[in-house]
Amino acid sequence: MFTGIVAAVGRILEVKPLGDAAAGVRLLVDAGTLGLTDVAIGDSIAIEGACMTVSALDGNSFAVDVSRESLSKTVGLDAPGEVNLEKSLTLAAKLGGHLVSGHVDGLGQVMRFAPIGESFELVVRAPRELARYLAYKGSVTVNGVSLTVNRVDDVAEGAEISMNLIPHTVAVTTLKRLLPGRPVNLEIDLIARYVERMLGARLG
Numbered sequence: 636m637f638t639g640i641v642a643a644v645g646r647i648l649e650v651k652p653l654g655d656a657a658a659g660v661r662l663l664v665d666a667g668t669l670g671l672t673d674v675a676i677g678d679s680i681a682i683e684g685a686c687m688t689v690s691a692l693d694g695n696s697f698a699v700d701v702s703r704e705s706l707s708k709t710v711g712l713d714a715p716g717e718v719n720l721e722k723s724l725t726l727a728a729k730l731g732g733h734l735v736s737g738h739v740d741g742l743g744q745v746m747r748f749a750p751i752g753e754s755f756e757l758v759v760r761a762p763r764e765l766a767r768y769l770a771y772k773g774s775v776t777v778n779g780v781s782l783t784v785n786r787v788d789d790v791a792e793g794a795e796i797s798m799n800l801i802p803h804t805v806a807v808t809t810l811k812r813l814l815p816g817r818p819v820n821l822e823i824d825l826i827a828r829y830v831e832r833m834l835g836a837r838l839g
Contacts, residue, residue: 637681637730639774639781641719641808643669645682645736648696650714662687662712664709669720679723681738683711683809684721684739684820685781709739710818711778717809719779732781732819733774739820745778746795748813755800757782757813761821766794768823768831777821780808 641748649663664682671692674680678689680697687699701712711718723737724730743765747758759777761769766789769775773784786797805811813819 636724637686637721637735637737637779638730638777639684639721639727639779641721641733641780641781642716643667643720644807644809645669645720646717647682647712647715649784651688657703657822659700659704659706661690661698661700663696663698664720666720670693671697671721672682680780681719681721681723681735683709683718683739684735684776684822685709685712685739699722708742709820710742711809711820717812719809721779726809733776734825735779735781736825738822740823741821743821744817745813745815745817746813748775748810751799753802755802755805757798757800757801757810758777758795759798759819759821760790760795761793765821765823768827769794769796770799770827773827774824776820778809779822780804780810 645667646665647662648665651661653659653661656809674735676689681685689697690700691698705712743759743761746760771787780799783794785799788795
């Protein structure tokens with residue numbers, strides 16, 4: 636489990652194939668300021684919002700193996716570049732964002748990312764299968780960052796959600812590099828998922 640509060644921006648240094656083309660890849664990641672002294676092989680680290688298992692440690696870098704299935708369902712894990720990092724939640728940690736599983740539910744598309752006053756507006760189009768989970772003042776995770784939904788507009792393709800980003804969030808995450816048309820990893824709120832399940836069972 637995670638909180639969606641990015642702890643550091645790291646960098647994917649290498650992407651190496653694992654066996655044949657269907658086997659996935661191994662990523663070597665520079666942890667930046669994350670700090671790995673309390674991380675062991677087998678621990679979980681969220682990379683751009685996707686939960687990955689540490690398979691090797693070397694100084695301030697770590698390796699993870701990413702399956703071909705995970706690569707097909709996410710963005711930002713198939714090439715060198717900056718990535719949002721967060722270590723898994725402990726029972727002693729502050730829950731500054733919301734409960735995040737690190738399981739990407741789908742890909743959204745950036746429709747707008749622009750400054751508004753002292754903040755930034757991020758508008759993302761979510762696919763139809765995720766639209767029903769998105770609500771005004773609800774939570775959503777974008778590339779591993781916990782954000783609050785300020786507006787939801789239903790469209791034929793799904794839903795467009797608007798979020799306000801304070802300058803600090805932009806400065807300390809990879810969201811500052813977003814451009815219209817770019818895909819992003821989305822994870823819906825866990826509570827919304829369980830509410831739908833319970834209501835479906837009740838109606839059924």
